Amino acid sequence: MQVFKSKQIAIMIAVISCLGVTTMPEAYAHPHVWVTVKSEVLFDKQKAIIGFRHQWTFDEAYTSFAVDGLDKNNDGTYDREELKELTEINISSLKEFEYFTFPRLAGQFLKRLPPKDYWLEYHDSKLQLFFTLPLAQPLPIDKIKTFDFAVYDPSFYVDFELAKENPVKLTGAPAGCVPGLKKPASELTSQSLFDSDLSANDFAEQYATVISVKCPTS
Numbered sequence: 001m002q003v004f005k006s007k008q009i010a011i012m013i014a015v016i017s018c019l020g021v022t023t024m025p026e027a028y029a030h031p032h033v034w035v036t037v038k039s040e041v042l043f044d045k046q047k048a049i050i051g052f053r054h055q056w057t058f059d060e061a062y063t064s065f066a067v068d069g070l071d072k073n074n075d076g077t078y079d080r081e082e083l084k085e086l087t088e089i090n091i092s093s094l095k096e097f098e099y100f101t102f103p104r105l106a107g108q109f110l111k112r113l114p115p116k117d118y119w120l121e122y123h124d125s126k127l128q129l130f131f132t133l134p135l136a137q138p139l140p141i142d143k144i145k146t147f148d149f150a151v152y153d154p155s156f157y158v159d160f161e162l163a164k165e166n167p168v169k170l171t172g173a174p175a176g177c178v179p180g181l182k183k184p185a186s187e188l189t190s191q192s193l194f195d196s197d198l199s200a201n202d203f204a205e206q207y208a209t210v211i212s213v214k215c216p217t218s
Helices: 011-019 060-067 080-100 141-146 190-195
Strands: 033-043 049-058 101-105 116-123 126-139 147-151 158-162 168-171 178-182 210-214
Touching: 033 210, 049 060, 049 101, 049 147, 060 080, 060 126, 080 101, 080 116, 080 126, 101 126, 141 147, 168 178
Parallel strands: 033 158, 033 168
Antiparallel strands: 033 049, 049 126, 101 147, 116 126, 147 210, 178 210
């Protein structure tokens, strides 16, 4: 079992590497990192959806692992400069995991561009990752009716959960547009983990909250 000890390891790669897991047997198919999600759906001046702006807050246990050794000035906290290299590695690793963001139009996944405007912050003993994820092509408002997206980890190593207050915001949206949240039909429990086919491609997806955008003309 190989264990990687670098303290500047990528956020999601670290989860898998520190467990020494190269394939995911069913016994390991449960979360090892917990992330609270806030997302903005971004519109341009032509009233088209152009991407997302995410704020992901990581749990204290993972944060402690990730930042160990990064406090270069020993002031007891971590500024953006101290977290800069970790940020770059984290962002570069997101592509392998489809950015954990799955936008769909009429059930078909939409292409995304690499993240931009990204940084890490440290608050209240937790890391927060901020980044903008553009769509490859703007989505005109007349197509929004069949658009939705979800944030989740298909491998289920990371448990993404929407923030309890104001989890989704529409930025630059036309008047009257509102986000819609469709919670999963059933709650994930220890028993459902035991009973489920963990190798199924839609295992994590079926427990993810799906976010849509409702506009007066859509």
